[in-house]
Amino acid sequence: xxxxxVCYPTFGGSGVVAxxxxxxxxxxxxxxxxxxxxxxxxxxxxxxxxxYHEVYVPAYPLFQFPPYELALxxxxxxxxxxxxLDVLHVHYAIPHASxxxxxxxxxxxxxxxxxxxxxxxxxxxxxxxxxxxxxxxVTFSINQSDGVTSVSADLRRETYEYFAIEKDxxxxxNFIDLHRFKKQEKSHFRAxxxxxxxxxxxxxxxxxxxKRVEDxxxxxxxxxxxxxxxxxxxxxxxxxxxxxxxxxxxxxHRDLRFLGKLEAVEEVLSVGDLxxxxxxxxxxxxxxxxxxxxxxxxxxxxxxxIPELNVHGVTGMISDIGDVADMxxxxxxxxxxxxxxxxxxxxxxRAEEFAVENIVPLYEECYRNAIEAV
Ligand code: GMT
Numbered sequence: 001x002x003x004x005x006v007c008y009p010t011f012g013g014s015g016v017v018a019x020x021x022x023x024x025x026x027x028x029x030x031x032x033x034x035x036x037x038x039x040x041x042x043x044x045x046x047x048x049x050x051x052y053h054e055v056y057v058p059a060y061p062l063f064q065f066p067p068y069e070l071a072l073x074x075x076x077x078x079x080x081x082x083x084x085l086d087v088l089h090v091h092y093a094i095p096h097a098s099x100x101x102x103x104x105x106x107x108x109x110x111x112x113x114x115x116x117x118x119x120x121x122x123x124x125x126x127x128x129x130x131x132x133x134x135x136x137x138v139t140f141s142i143n144q145s146d147g148v149t150s151v152s153a154d155l156r157r158e159t160y161e162y163f164a165i166e167k168d169x170x171x172x173x174n175f176i177d178l179h180r181f182k183k184q185e186k187s188h189f190r191a192x193x194x195x196x197x198x199x200x201x202x203x204x205x206x207x208x209x210x211k212r213v214e215d216x217x218x219x220x221x222x223x224x225x226x227x228x229x230x231x232x233x234x235x236x237x238x239x240x241x242x243x244x245x246x247x248x249x250x251x252x253h254r255d256l257r258f259l260g261k262l263e264a265v266e267e268v269l270s271v272g273d274l275x276x277x278x279x280x281x282x283x284x285x286x287x288x289x290x291x292x293x294x295x296x297x298x299x300x301x302x303x304x305x306i307p308e309l310n311v312h313g314v315t316g317m318i319s320d321i322g323d324v325a326d327m328x329x330x331x332x333x334x335x336x337x338x339x340x341x342x343x344x345x346x347x348x349x350r351a352e353e354f355a356v357e358n359i360v361p362l363y364e365e366c367y368r369n370a371i372e373a374v
Contacts (some may be wrong), residue, residue: 152305
């Protein structure tokens with residue numbers, strides 16, 4: 001197939017899933033055209049089946065808000081028509097699904113039919129999409145898609161609960177490249193970070209409020225009171241400065257490091273003993289899946305789709321949102337030397353169920369259905 005993928009090109013989960021999907025599809029012989037405003041961060045290699053088309057928004061003094069959606073629509077029309085795409089797959093409803101709807105109408109007026117598949121990733125539904133500023137457009141553009149997928153059953157449930165959706169939503173979970181995400185030999189790194197054999201806790205996120213990074217620090221404080229431990233925080237975002245200050249106020253700053261945005265996150269995960277995901281909202285939890293693939297068990301909340309990934313008592317432990325005391329107790333249980341090897345092995349085994357090879361055929365099936373539907 002000749003497939004167009006529209007996504008955010010950033011480190012965020014939806015952009016990572018879209019990029020990894022495009023790479024996997026290209027390896028399976030499809031031609032994949034990425035359409036977005038800059039080179040996706042994980043689109044970092046050459047493949048004869050991969051193409052990248054940049055959306056350029058011309059500046060004009062009248063525009064207080066550059067009309068990205070219009071430039072994106074025009075680019076979609078151009079690429080569908082000239083590259084003869086079979087299907088357009090947009091990741092994250094806002095504004096990609098409505099731009100795709102507009103592109104589809106323009107193409108129809110030119111005698112070209114293009115099926116649109118929309119993948120809902122999370123905050124496009126649970127946070128931003130519900131806002132009255134966007135809800136009518138989100139509802140309409142989902143209903144106008146020829147195929148709709150969500151990354152967890154919980155996100156599908158929430159979409160039906162809050163939006164008047166008439167379409168079937170197919171659940172296609174996040175997936176992982178197990179050749180890239182596996183435990184690597186990084187003992188020199190571990191020795192540098194935890195020279196006294198301390199347990200190593202890891203958190204990666206975009207440091208937004210939904211991630212509750214403050215709870216990460218408070219869990220770490222509780223764990224460190226009982227056992228020697230270090231904490232690595234990967235990523236960056238709005239709450240980072242506040243968290244650096246809080247770490248100093250809590251007097252744990254010497255035992256943790258903020259590593260910023262990292263491309264090779266699997267190298268850091270390879271030295272971890274426990275991954276912390278105390279999110280308030282998480283449609284799937286790709287970051288936890290990446291950790292599990294590197295044999296790192298997860299202490300998480302029960303938010304959104306996390307329980308569809310993290311199996312309580314097997315791959316990690318689950319607590320209510322905000323219950324820091326319970327997460328401290330759970331972390332200590334998982335980190336106990338009697339329990340840790342079992343949790344590590346189970347985390348990897350669970351991650352293997354989400355291997356890219358198992359999940360990508362589901363998207364191919366969805367494309368075929370959408371193409372037949374138009
Ligand atoms: O986690 C984020 O805030 C980024 C966000 C995104 O849209 O890029 O991630 C969402 O999509 C990921 C890929 O499907 C999911 O694994 C994340 O759980 C989801 N984040 C939230 O629901 C908060």
